[in-house]
Amino acid sequence: MNRYIGHDSQLFGIEEHRLVGGKGDGMRLYEINNGKGLELTVSPDRNGDITRLRFRGINMSYMSPCGYVAPSFYDSIGSNWLNSFTAGFLTTCGLNGVGSPCTDQGEEIPLHGSIANTPCDQAYFFEDDSCGGTELVVKTITKDETIFGRKLRLHREIRVSTEDNCFTITDTIENTGDKVEPFEILYHMNMGYPLLDEESIITIPSVEVVPRDDHAAEDIENWMHMEKPTDNYQERCYYHKFTGGKQCVSIKQPKLGTELTIEFDSDNLDGFVEWKMMGVRDYVLGLECGNCYPDGRDVMRKTGMLKFLEPGQKKTYEVKVSLS
Numbered sequence: 515m516n517r518y519i520g521h522d523s524q525l526f527g528i529e530e531h532r533l534v535g536g537k538g539d540g541m542r543l544y545e546i547n548n549g550k551g552l553e554l555t556v557s558p559d560r561n562g563d564i565t566r567l568r569f570r571g572i573n574m575s576y577m578s579p580c581g582y583v584a585p586s587f588y589d590s591i592g593s594n595w596l597n598s599f600t601a602g603f604l605t606t607c608g609l610n611g612v613g614s615p616c617t618d619q620g621e622e623i624p625l626h627g628s629i630a631n632t633p634c635d636q637a638y639f640f641e642d643d644s645c646g647g648t649e650l651v652v653k654t655i656t657k658d659e660t661i662f663g664r665k666l667r668l669h670r671e672i673r674v675s676t677e678d679n680c681f682t683i684t685d686t687i688e689n690t691g692d693k694v695e696p697f698e699i700l701y702h703m704n705m706g707y708p709l710l711d712e713e714s715i716i717t718i719p720s721v722e723v724v725p726r727d728d729h730a731a732e733d734i735e736n737w738m739h740m741e742k743p744t745d746n747y748q749e750r751c752y753y754h755k756f757t758g759g760k761q762c763v764s765i766k767q768p769k770l771g772t773e774l775t776i777e778f779d780s781d782n783l784d785g786f787v788e789w790k791m792m793g794v795r796d797y798v799l800g801l802e803c804g805n806c807y808p809d810g811r812d813v814m815r816k817t818g819m820l821k822f823l824e825p826g827q828k829k830t831y832e833v834k835v836s837l838s
Contacts, residue, residue, distance in 0.1 A: 606629055610625070613806075684832045723752050747792045749791045
């Protein structure tokens, strides 16, 4: 018991809010404050993804011109996913597909899959003191299940430290059906202004950088250099390959004295993508670890990179984000 305070929220906590008006009307939001400068917003109506991320009152993430868009506006045809791409700090891509729209073994897969536009079936939060210090915990379950088709569930746990400025996302994907299912996941993490500008320092300790296409190849020597917002900029994507094991990628903003670090296991999440988009108002850097590359499920099947779950099988992934 702290004798100085009337309510725990004077120090840290989680509050639930609802949006009013616009395309996000009625959406639930969990506002998390760790009391040490870290604030994040979790959206249980969008798969428990993280929309806003702030550190010491300063924005770290990118919010697209779409803003908040409720799942009822989602259009799964082709690339219409972009019309409801809030971006935010984290948009989860999958589970039926990641990347380019395609047809894979007769199934039409939309851009980046449908999980990011699916409300959680279960979502709740609590404080956990079992490990010594207090952690703020959000747990969600999102069902990507259909009759005559895939039956996948994403169990998510987000743990926010009140001792350090970090949080961990732990996802367990479960095949609840009776047949082998392909599955893909990509953690589409989006850095935005003022963390991101032409002075940002990007560190990705990869051993090989592969341009996604000829356009990206034209400027591959500048993959780590950010530019000012540029008219008519065309996105560039680079695939980074690692030697395996734990990896740390980061973006540092000298003017703010702030650094954001992403940690992941490159043996499990073996497809890391750098999405460099230096456009006007479309100014964002994606640092995206996943179990595939965003070329479409049909391409991943041909390359042998597509992952599968047996009936009843589970697969767990973990990503840690730290700010300093």
